[in-house]
Amino acid sequence: xxxxxxxxxxxxxxxxxxxxxxxxxxxxxxxxxxxxxxxxxxxxxxxxxxxxxxxxxxxxxxxxxxxxxxxxxxxxxxxxxxxxxxxxxxxxxxxxxxxxxxxxxxxxxxxxxxxx
Amino acid sequence: xxxxxxxxxxxxxxxxxxxxxxxxxxxxxxxxxxxxxxxxxxxxxxxxxxxxxxxxxxxxxxxxxxxxxxxxxxxxxxxxxxxxxxxxxxxxxxxxxxxxxxxxxxxxxxx
Numbered sequence: 001x002x003x004x005x006x007x008x009x010x011x012x013x014x015x016x017x018x019x020x021x022x023x024x025x026x027x028x029x030x031x032x033x034x035x036x037x038x039x040x041x042x043x044x045x046x047x048x049x050x051x052x053x054x055x056x057x058x059x060x061x062x063x064x065x066x067x068x069x070x071x072x073x074x075x076x077x078x079x080x081x082x083x084x085x086x087x088x089x090x091x092x093x094x095x096x097x098x099x100x101x102x103x104x105x106x107x108x109x110x111x112x113x114x115x116x
Numbered sequence: 117x118x119x120x121x122x123x124x125x126x127x128x129x130x131x132x133x134x135x136x137x138x139x140x141x142x143x144x145x146x147x148x149x150x151x152x153x154x155x156x157x158x159x160x161x162x163x164x165x166x167x168x169x170x171x172x173x174x175x176x177x178x179x180x181x182x183x184x185x186x187x188x189x190x191x192x193x194x195x196x197x198x199x200x201x202x203x204x205x206x207x208x209x210x211x212x213x214x215x216x217x218x219x220x221x222x223x224x225x226x227x
Binding site: 041104106109 | 160162
């Protein structure tokens with residue numbers, strides 16, 4: 001299965017600033033997914049990122065707040081913009097195995113964000 | 117819309133016990149079901165994946181079963197160890213829908 005390198009692993013940020021999270025995959029994948037996990041909650045899908053097109057956002061998430069880049073088939077970034085304490089969460093990227101002939105989803109190691 | 121639930125929400129057992137975690141889903145038209153482990157503040161580690169045509173999968177001390185018709189999956193952990201302490205998440209991959217996660221079961225194995 002694919003191996004994903006996600007960074008930073010954690011950060012503490014000031015209110016009103018932005019943080020960009022990066023995910024690098026060791027193989028080419030068609031779709032990459034970005035999730036948010038708020039404290040004590042399960043994972044919620046933010047958006048699906050396809051190379052060469054705009055990301056598709058889920059209900060409740062907007063591009064101005066969570067801009068996503070997908071410049072090639074192995075890399076994506078998620079930016080959390082104009083942060084507030086409510087954005088404190090774990091952010092995870094994921095790929096599904098279909099692009100590499102495997103089943104199931106693989107996740108990055110997560111970015112633990114605290115906004116103060 | 118697919119909904120996934122997990123029981124129990126939390127579980128605390130002494131080391132060495134065998135235990136069962138439960139996952140239920142409302143729409144049986146799934147492509148596959150995957151069990152993950154998550155350590156505090158970390159990402160997800162895939163434990164087992166069961167395709168819709170399969171009934172169970174085994175890896176070491178872990179065994180996962182799938183009953184699509186009843187919308188249930190179980191994760192069996194044999195001879196539990198303190199290192200098994202983590203949150204266990206099940207997730208279903210639906211045809212034409214997103215990957216849907218359950219809320220997780222928080223497991224503590226006491227030495």
